[in-house]
Amino acid sequence: MMKIRLPKKKRLWIVLAITVPVICWSISEILPLIASALNRQGYQVVRREPSGLSGILTIRKKEALERKTVKDIRFPLTRTSDPRFDHDRFTLKLYGLLDVERAGFYWVGSESDDGSWIRLKGDKILDNGGLHSRETKMNLIHMDKGLQSIELRYENQMGEAYLDLFWVTPEGTRSPLPLLPNPWGRVSAGLLWTAFLFFKIAQYWVFFTLPLLLYPILFPVNKPNSNGSAA
Amino acid sequence: MTRIKPAYYYPILILSANIGLLLPPLRFPAAVFLICFLPGYFLVERTSLWKDPLFAAIGSVGLSFLLAPFITLPGCILFQKVNSLILTLSLDLYLIGMLFLLKGRERNPYGEDHHSPFLFPLLLLVCGWVFVYMDFTKLGPYSEDWTYLFGVVKELSRNMPPRDPEASFLLLKYPWVSYFFFALIHRLGGVSAWKVLEFMPTLLSFIFLGVVYMILFQATKNRMAGLWAILFLAVGRETEWIFRGFLGLGWSPGYHLDPGWAELLTFTGYSLLWGWYLLPSMIPPLMAWFFLVRYEQESQKKDYWFSLGICAASCFFHPAYYLGFLIGFSCWLVFQWLTKKFDLWLLLFYFSFIPYYVTFFLYFQPGIPSDPFFQFFATKKDFLDAIWEFLRYNAIVIPFFLWALFVSREVRLWLLPFAGPFVFFSVFGRSKINHLSHFIFPCLVYLSLVSAVGLTTLKRIPLFFRVLVYFLTVVVITVPFYSHVSHRLSIGWEGALDMEQRAAGEYIRLYSDKNSTFVILPDSRYSAVCVEGLGERKIVFGWFFHLSRYETVDFLYKKVYEVVDFFVSGHSPFRYAFLKKNKADYIFLGPDEIAYMKQHDVDVSKFVGAYRTVFKSPRIEIVKVDRGEL
Numbered sequence: 113m114m115k116i117r118l119p120k121k122k123r124l125w126i127v128l129a130i131t132v133p134v135i136c137w138s139i140s141e142i143l144p145l146i147a148s149a150l151n152r153q154g155y156q157v158v159r160r161e162p163s164g165l166s167g168i169l170t171i172r173k174k175e176a177l178e179r180k181t182v183k184d185i186r187f188p189l190t191r192t193s194d195p196r197f198d199h200d201r202f203t204l205k206l207y208g209l210l211d212v213e214r215a216g217f218y219w220v221g222s223e224s225d226d227g228s229w230i231r232l233k234g235d236k237i238l239d240n241g242g243l244h245s246r247e248t249k250m251n252l253i254h255m256d257k258g259l260q261s262i263e264l265r266y267e268n269q270m271g272e273a274y275l276d277l278f279w280v281t282p283e284g285t286r287s288p289l290p291l292l293p294n295p296w297g298r299v300s301a302g303l304l305w306t307a308f309l310f311f312k313i314a315q316y317w318v319f320f321t322l323p324l325l326l327y328p329i330l331f332p333v334n335k336p337n338s339n340g341s342a343a
Numbered sequence: 344m345t346r347i348k349p350a351y352y353y354p355i356l357i358l359s360a361n362i363g364l365l366l367p368p369l370r371f372p373a374a375v376f377l378i379c380f381l382p383g384y385f386l387v388e389r390t391s392l393w394k395d396p397l398f399a400a401i402g403s404v405g406l407s408f409l410l411a412p413f414i415t416l417p418g419c420i421l422f423q424k425v426n427s428l429i430l431t432l433s434l435d436l437y438l439i440g441m442l443f444l445l446k447g448r449e450r451n452p453y454g455e456d457h458h459s460p461f462l463f464p465l466l467l468l469v470c471g472w473v474f475v476y477m478d479f480t481k482l483g484p485y486s487e488d489w490t491y492l493f494g495v496v497k498e499l500s501r502n503m504p505p506r507d508p509e510a511s512f513l514l515l516k517y518p519w520v521s522y523f524f525f526a527l528i529h530r531l532g533g534v535s536a537w538k539v540l541e542f543m544p545t546l547l548s549f550i551f552l553g554v555v556y557m558i559l560f561q562a563t564k565n566r567m568a569g570l571w572a573i574l575f576l577a578v579g580r581e582t583e584w585i586f587r588g589f590l591g592l593g594w595s596p597g598y599h600l601d602p603g604w605a606e607l608l609t610f611t612g613y614s615l616l617w618g619w620y621l622l623p624s625m626i627p628p629l630m631a632w633f634f635l636v637r638y639e640q641e642s643q644k645k646d647y648w649f650s651l652g653i654c655a656a657s658c659f660f661h662p663a664y665y666l667g668f669l670i671g672f673s674c675w676l677v678f679q680w681l682t683k684k685f686d687l688w689l690l691l692f693y694f695s696f697i698p699y700y701v702t703f704f705l706y707f708q709p710g711i712p713s714d715p716f717f718q719f720f721a722t723k724k725d726f727l728d729a730i731w732e733f734l735r736y737n738a739i740v741i742p743f744f745l746w747a748l749f750v751s752r753e754v755r756l757w758l759l760p761f762a763g764p765f766v767f768f769s770v771f772g773r774s775k776i777n778h779l780s781h782f783i784f785p786c787l788v789y790l791s792l793v794s795a796v797g798l799t800t801l802k803r804i805p806l807f808f809r810v811l812v813y814f815l816t817v818v819v820i821t822v823p824f825y826s827h828v829s830h831r832l833s834i835g836w837e838g839a840l841d842m843e844q845r846a847a848g849e850y851i852r853l854y855s856d857k858n859s860t861f862v863i864l865p866d867s868r869y870s871a872v873c874v875e876g877l878g879e880r881k882i883v884f885g886w887f888f889h890l891s892r893y894e895t896v897d898f899l900y901k902k903v904y905e906v907v908d909f910f911v912s913g914h915s916p917f918r919y920a921f922l923k924k925n926k927a928d929y930i931f932l933g934p935d936e937i938a939y940m941k942q943h944d945v946d947v948s949k950f951v952g953a954y955r956t957v958f959k960s961p962r963i964e965i966v967k968v969d970r971g972e973l
Contacts, residue, residue, distance in 0.1 A: 137368045217850060217958070237842075252846040252960045254853065318372055319474055319545075320467070330384065331396030334452040 129317075129325040136314035143307035144233075150296040150303070151259045155209055157295055165293045167206030167264075171199045187288060188223075188276035189266075203267040204275075207297020210260040210290065219280035220289065221250025222264075225272055231263040234304035246274050262291060263301050349450050353388075356381060357438050364431065364531065374532035377434055378524070379546060382414060383407035385441040387451070390645055394455035397463055401553030405630055408550060408623075409656050412523045419503035430531050458556065459566040466552060469577045473615050474545040480832070481840070484540035484619060484876065492620065493875050494882070495519055496536050500526035520659035521623030537876055544618030551615075551622045552576060554629045555792065561636050562757040563796055571795035574817070575740060576788065579611030581823040582738035596826040610736040612824055614784065621784055624661035627653050628668035629788075635672075636757055639686070647688060654696050663781035665700070671761030671789075678760050719772040729770050737790060739819050743797030744790060750800050754793055762789035840872065843960045847931075848877020850958045850965065855880060859928035861965075862921075864910060865903050867935035873963070874931055883925045910936060911943040915953065922968050930954060932964040 164184030171178040182196050185206065191198045210232075212218075220237060222228040227241035232253065240249040266275045277289035294300065347355065360381060363373025383406030386392070393399035411434070418433040419425045477483070484493050498505045499522055529539045555576065556569030588594040614621050634650035637643070657665045676693060679686065720726040734741070744762075747754045765786035798816065801809050851861075851874060860881045863870035874882050883906060909921045921927075932940075932951070940947050954966035 134368070217846065251842045253842075254846065254849050314368075315478075320471065322372065323467075327396070327400060331399050331453045332450070333396055333456075334454050 126325055129321045132321075133314040133317045136310040136317065140307045140311035140314060143303045143310070147261065147300040147303040147307075148259070150300045151209055151261050151294060154294045154296040154300075155211070155259055155292065158209075158293055163293055165206060165208055165291055167204050169196065170203045170205075172201040172203075188274060190275075191268075191273045197268075197273055199268070199273075200270055201268060202273075203265065206264040206266075206291075207294050207301055208262045208264070208291035209294045209297070210255070210262050211292065212255045212257055212260055214282065215255065215257045216282035217252050218255050218282065219250045219252050219286075221248060221278050221280075223248040223274065223276045223278070224266060225274040226267055226269045228264065228266045228275055230265075230277075231301075233261055234263075234301065234308060243269050245272075250278075250280070261294060261297060261300050261304070262289075263297070349445070349448065352450070353385070353438075353442055353445055356384075357435060357442075361431065361435065364427075367533075371532040371534055374528055375542075375546070377431070378411045378527050378531060379407050380404055381407065381438055382410040382434065385438055385445070386410070389441060389444050389448075391451050392645070392649070394451075394453060395457040396453035397458045398553075398557055399451070399453060401550060401557065404546065405550040405554060405626060408521075408524060408547075409627060409630070409653060411527060412520045412659075413656065415527060416503070416523070423503060425500055425503050425526065425530055427531050430527055457560055457566070459570055461570055462556060465570060465573055466549060469552060469573065469615065470545050470549050472577075473548050473618065474542075476616055476828075477541045477544060482541070482616070483537045492522060493536065493540070493871075495522045496525045496529065496540070497875065497879060497881075499523045500530045500536065518659055518661055520656070521661075524623070525619065536879065540619045544615055544622070547618040547622040547626065548577075548615045550626050551618070551629070554626065554633055555788070558629065558633045558636060559792055559795060561633060561640065563751065563753045565796065565799050567799045568795045571798045572791050575791035575795060575820070577612045577615055578820050578824045579613075580737045580740050580787070580791070580794075580820055581611060581735075582819060583735040584823050585819055586735065586738070596822040597830060610783075610787065611827070624664040625785060625788065627657050627660050628664055628785075631657070631668065632671075632761070639689075639757075647692070651692055651696065654692075655699065658700060661781075664785060667765060667782065667785045668761075669697070669700070670764045674760035674764055678756075726771070729773070733770050737787065739816060740790060740794035740797075743794040745797070747793045747797030747800060751796050754796050758789065758793050758796070762786075762793045765789050840877075843963050844869070844873050844877065846960060847873040847958060847963045847965065851878025851880055854957070855929065860926055861929045861931045862906070862909065862925065862927045863931045863933070864936045864939055865906050867933060869935055870931050870933040873933065882931075883927055907939075910940055910950075911945050913945070918953075927968055928970070929957075929968060930966045932966070934962045937962075937964075 164186070166181060166183040167185055169180055169182045171180075182204075185204075186194070189197060189204075197204075220230060220232070222230060222238060222240045223246060224240050225246040226243050228238070229236065229241055230238040232255070237253050238249060238251050240247060264277070277291065278286055279289045280286045360373050360377040363369040363376065366373075380403055384403040386406055387399050387403050393402050414437045415425075415430050415433040418429045422429055495505075499519060505519070525536070525539050525543055528543075529536045532539065552573045555572050559569040559572055560566065584594065584596045631650045631653040634646045634653065638646035638650060654665075657668075672693065676689060679689070720729060748759060765782070766789075769783050769786045798813070801812060804812070855878070858881075860883060861870075861874045861878075862883045863874060871882060874880050905921065909918055912918060932947070937947055940950065951964060951966055954968060956964060957967045958965035
């Protein structure tokens, strides 16, 4: 009787083919939960010890890059309003939290000179990028109730610098974006990015390795003997 | 060694697919396994259709594509709906039935090795490319036709027989079996229809390219020819940039005439990227053809019955492609008659199939288009233009095509009866039936098959020149393909989807009833993307040129005028009557609708004022119709 044979040497490969996507998918599901817990933790910390927004400022000088953490950032941000940003070329990366009281569609926007980009829970929701004078852009997005992690990137490439953030709530009220500092913001964003990466690894792994794994099992090659019968 | 007895092996496959359906991360792969592989695989195992393992894998997926819709159809019709339970039970019943037929049988030995060692890596490369491209661009079903076809897929995943097809007002008479196949995966796999249509090109490319390889191998016993054919079909045969270079117009390798989607689909490798549209209709005739060739060569009756069976199923797929197959088949019989070879079974096949096909075709499609079936070019200019157009996209393979006809008996015997008429009709005339994707695409498939054989029969040329020819051929076709794809990627497929569309789609999905209907302007692709594509709701859709096959043009125009009048008429009772008649719940005002209304001096704010705005963004406004007032 013909039997299905799984070659011994391929067992490790088979185990890997099955476990890698399961583990990667599990990680991609767990990491956002950890990120969310960290955001909540950060929110509690901020409520206990109120502090201003902080971000990573990278100043581009002719010779080298200078990177430092700046605290107590206030909007609107200009070169004159805050001497720490009085540079021709710099980028600012900032992680914050939004406490959304009601689920619904919100306009989230930025007015910037030059480019600014906003990500909500790892997804890009606003692209106000490019070398331009003060320009307002906004997008309508659906937000669930609760804490939302926000990631902001801003860059000034030359001349004046300006950045302001706002939102329009479902009630139609336009107000500055009530960003709260997130002490765990960087870690949380990193976790979300890693979760996405793991999901993609699982997806591509399944696509490319599952057929390779199943192929010899489903279609085992049995060369006929000299008398013509299958081995 | 791990050994599984055949008695356990098949039930394990069924069980693993069913368990996978219950586990969220495995649901989609399990659904694909259950729908797109197992039905065909069990049949292949039972009938020992292939001894080559890779051919058997391709055949299993191909036969599943043809079988799965028909396995699930009776259950869905019986219960008049399409849901996961009915689909799973139908498929399981079929597989359990097959288990009894497999009882006591040894497993099929796959002891023959006919394919090139490069075939599997090449298929993996091409299908992987399609998968990565679709995943990266999120292009999905974005094309001109998709709004219509997407509606068909959605409706087929809800009701059976379909009640509210793409137009909400027409009976669905489109040959929809391939779309039912997509609907099965959408329903059972638990992912959005958009995602399903993003994935399908990968699967269908595998079947399509695999079958092409099998046909060439079966016909010529040449292992390399199929690889060239795959390359021609995956990359295209674009040659215009060489002509332009020699004419002194520059050596830029991009597409110079900014071809639209249909041209791209037909002439280039985009036929694989949008494979959910073109390939489903091409696969059945190719499979029928393969079995027919094998029957003629090996005289195994099962091949004959499989070929006839696939032909019988063809009526549920796109008829235009089958018409082409029949033309080729008829020529084949004539060729045989000329060489005084008579095969009674083939004649029986022909004369049993033709009346069946015609009856079926006429029964389901009463509105045969009134435009001429085919018209030869009347002027020399038209003819020269057609030749030029043909050469622009195919010149590189024409010498190989002619060479193959000259040197290969197999090509003349098996491939020419199909390729010849298609090339003839593509160059010498045009008509509605000669639509790019209906007629020219099959033509280019057959052309690629013959040319691929030509390339592999250059044995009389010294090795150095032969390699040079191969190298130049690859360079000529890959450079424009690479150039065009990189350009498309660099611009990020601008216009495919914008943030507002995503937001509107999310609103529709989250806040509107699943059965709600939206009014949009006829032919507004932007609005249809939001409502049908992202929101997965029904639309009152006025016009689509495909529908002229099934309803009179007068009827469709009347419908179009009705929808258009709704947007421009200031007469409130007419509007209310229209909304009531079409059971509309929402009116979608996208950029097309607003521009159209402004063009006709309609005060948009006054129009909107009569309803309740539920969603508003700079370019989109959705208003709710109060059904109580109607």
